Amino acid sequence: MGVKKAFTLCLVLLLAAVMAGCGNNGGGSNTANTPGGSSASPAADAGDATAAPQELTKIKVALDWTPNTNHTGLYAAKELGYYEEEGLDVEIVQPGAAGADTMVASGEAAFGVSAQEALTLARLQNVPLVSIAAVIQHNTSGFAGPKDRNLKSPKDFEGKTYGGWGSPAEEAAMKAIMDPVGGDVSKVKIINIGEADYFTAVKRDIDFAWVFYAWTGIEAELRGEPLDMLYLKDYAPQLDYYTPVLTTSEKEIAERPELVKAFLAATTKGYEYAVANPAEAADILIKAVPDLDPELVKASQEWLSPKYKDDAARWGEQKAEIWKNYADWMYGLKLLEQPLDADAAFTNDFLPGS
Known part of the structure; x- marks a missing residue:
């Protein structure tokens, strides 16, 4: 798995499709009005056996590449019921020709997997993407x-x-x-x-x-x-920049911040599970994507699991200097036409404990 997919799809295919679709309602596949619950009536008291089950909010998460161990925490959160606990019905999809960044910015997917280098260029083209968590703390x-x-x-x-x-x-x-x-x-x-x-x-x-x-x-x-x-x-x-990262759109953050928070609460638990249980997490990914080579998944997961959190205070944490250092380097080489507003490119505000 090279870096080319996260970079090329996000850069070459991004702008035309995105700018045509940014007016769509964020998370176009979502059906409920509230992130952690639904537009249905509130649940009755716990003792009421006739209470209707909670309606889950349907969302899509677009991967940056074919499924691999960068994505294990997402599959773990789904398999172990963490998303359901947060009132979410999550569909994990591959990016297709448009790419994950385009799907997120246009509202086709509420969340996506990208990389700091791609999002840096996208932000400077006014593509309204925001990084909400670092999947891995250091560039591997x-x-x-x-x-x-x-x-x-x-x-x-x-x-x-x-x-x-x-x-x-x-x-x-x-x-x-x-x-x-x-x-x-x-x-x-x-x-x-x-x-x-x-x-x-x-x-x-x-x-x-x-x-x-x-x-x-x-x-x-x-x-x-x-x-x-x-x-x-x-x-x-x-x-030493963040690759991959989880993204959402500015529209999603503005209109449904509680959904973003619920998604990250469950996803954090998924990655924390993979950190603590690499063998079991590998089995979850193999079950979800049976075409993968089980031996490769198990060995990759064993190597990668400690690196999800690494030396960070919590999984997903991002630092402004990491975003700024990389963008300043690119700007100095004239690979960027203007400096990046690093503080607007990412947020830690929706991580658990924020």
């Missing part, structure tokens, strides 16, 4: 290649071929981690491989790519094809 992505390419330092990228998806941010990120160790990014051959599979591409025409270790790295180990992984955060602090 980086540049990786098979062991036989001998990538022990970013300087070793020189003379090698990198396979990417055509974004200027790729070369910028490569330069950011090569410069401190005396590397020269101009000596890297960069080609566009689009959505090509990493394992096929490194056997065919590239030496390294940008991947998430929790999925591609773990799969490489299981295949007996171990890789050298150079994490972005280890070489450039400004690249």
